[in-house]
Amino acid sequence: MFSLIVCTVDRSDQLERLFASLKVQRYTDFEVILVDQNLDDRLVGLVEGYSPFFTIRHIRSERGISRARNNGMAIATGTYICFPDDDCWYEPDTLEVANRLFAANSALSIITGRTLDAVGQSSVSPTGDEKLAITRRNYLKCGNSNSIFVRHAALGVIGGxxxxLGVGASSPFQSGEEADFLLRAIAGGLSLMYFPTLIVHHDQVTSEMGPKQIERARKYGRGFGALMRKQRFPFPYFLYRLTRPFGSWLIAALRSDRAAAQYKRAWLTGIIEGYATWPRWRKS
Structure with missing residues (x-):
C-alpha cells in the first residue's frame, strides 16, 4: 500500500483537484494522510465528500512543511510513502507506475519522477528524459518532493x-528539505533512481517578481545555502553554485531590469546568508 502524506494550509480548491485525481487512480491500494495546518475546519466537508472513495486520515499539525510531513510519516502504514503537495495532481496511472517500478527494482529505496504542468512542460524543477541513478552530483535534476516515493523500511536509515529546513520552518531556511532528504539517503548507502515515466503534475511557478516573490527568493536562497553547509559540499562547489545567480543578476542589472535584478540579488544574497549562518543556528 502507498501512504500519501498531503500537507495543506490555506488551500481547498487545489486540494480538491488532487483528490479528484486520486479518485480515478487505477491502482487503488493507498491511504491519504491529510496533515491539516489550518486553524479552522474548512476541509471537513472536502474530507467527508471523498472519504467514500479512498481512505483519508485527517490529522492536525503546527505549521512547517517538514514538521507536518514528519507527523504524517509517524502514522503511515504503507509499504511506500510519497509526498504530494496540496496543489499538485496525479495522472490516473501515477501510483500504478510507481508500484511497477518498485516491483521491478527491488534494490531501490527511493524512486523519483517528473513534475509537469497541464500541457506536459517541466514545472517546479528541471528534469531530463533519461532515467538516472541519483547522486550528489545530479540530485537537483532528479525531481522534487512531489515526485519522491520512498520505501517505508528505508526511513530507519534516512530519518525524517x-x-x-523548508517552508514554514521556525528557522530562516525556507527550502532545501527535500534535497537534504535525498542526500541523507545517498549518504546512508541507499540506492535512488530517477524515472522520467513517473509523472506528477503541478502548475508552473509564477514568473512574477514583485516584493513578495523577491522576499521569498531570499528565504529559499537561505535554505539552499544552509543545505550546502549542512551537507558539507566543498567550498569550490558552493562558489560554483553562486555563479549562475550572480551572472543572472549582472545581466539583469546591465539591462536595467530592476525587478529581475532585485530578484536575482535576493536569491544570491540568501544563499550566502544561509551558508554563513547555518552553523550558528544549529549550535544555538
Missing amino acids: FDED
Missing part, C-alpha cells in the same frame, strides 16, 4: 525531514 529536517524541521529546520
Whole structure:
C-alpha cells in the first residue's frame, strides 16, 4: 500500500483537484494522510465528500512543511510513502507506475519522477528524459518532493525531514528539505533512481517578481545555502553554485531590469546568508 502524506494550509480548491485525481487512480491500494495546518475546519466537508472513495486520515499539525510531513510519516502504514503537495495532481496511472517500478527494482529505496504542468512542460524543477541513478552530483535534476516515493523500511536509515529546513520552518531556511532528504539517503548507502515515466503534475511557478516573490527568493536562497553547509559540499562547489545567480543578476542589472535584478540579488544574497549562518543556528 502507498501512504500519501498531503500537507495543506490555506488551500481547498487545489486540494480538491488532487483528490479528484486520486479518485480515478487505477491502482487503488493507498491511504491519504491529510496533515491539516489550518486553524479552522474548512476541509471537513472536502474530507467527508471523498472519504467514500479512498481512505483519508485527517490529522492536525503546527505549521512547517517538514514538521507536518514528519507527523504524517509517524502514522503511515504503507509499504511506500510519497509526498504530494496540496496543489499538485496525479495522472490516473501515477501510483500504478510507481508500484511497477518498485516491483521491478527491488534494490531501490527511493524512486523519483517528473513534475509537469497541464500541457506536459517541466514545472517546479528541471528534469531530463533519461532515467538516472541519483547522486550528489545530479540530485537537483532528479525531481522534487512531489515526485519522491520512498520505501517505508528505508526511513530507519534516512530519518525524517529536517524541521529546520523548508517552508514554514521556525528557522530562516525556507527550502532545501527535500534535497537534504535525498542526500541523507545517498549518504546512508541507499540506492535512488530517477524515472522520467513517473509523472506528477503541478502548475508552473509564477514568473512574477514583485516584493513578495523577491522576499521569498531570499528565504529559499537561505535554505539552499544552509543545505550546502549542512551537507558539507566543498567550498569550490558552493562558489560554483553562486555563479549562475550572480551572472543572472549582472545581466539583469546591465539591462536595467530592476525587478529581475532585485530578484536575482535576493536569491544570491540568501544563499550566502544561509551558508554563513547555518552553523550558528544549529549550535544555538
